[in-house]
Amino acid sequence: MKDKEELKLVFTGSVVEASFLQSMLEENGIGALVRDTLHESVVAGWASGSPDDAGLLFVSESHENEAKRLIDEYLRSKS
Secondary structure, X not given: OOOOOOXXXXXXXXXXXXXXXXXXXXXXXXXXXXXXXXXXHHHHOOOOOOOOOOEEEXXXXXXXXXXXXXXXXXXXXXX
């Protein structure tokens, strides 16, 4: 990742699926970060969101298009 490169949100869903996608991206040479917003809110003292959309998956701006392509391929294969 380049200095001061922006992180881009490429997926919102369950933490389990976001973590799976993170592994898939990393296997393809794309570093990724998962945030669990439900867990973060509980730790802060309140519960916000739901398990269905608590997983946020981010990648660096330079990998955004490739990550979205890989995620779209995965999601289409599930249908």
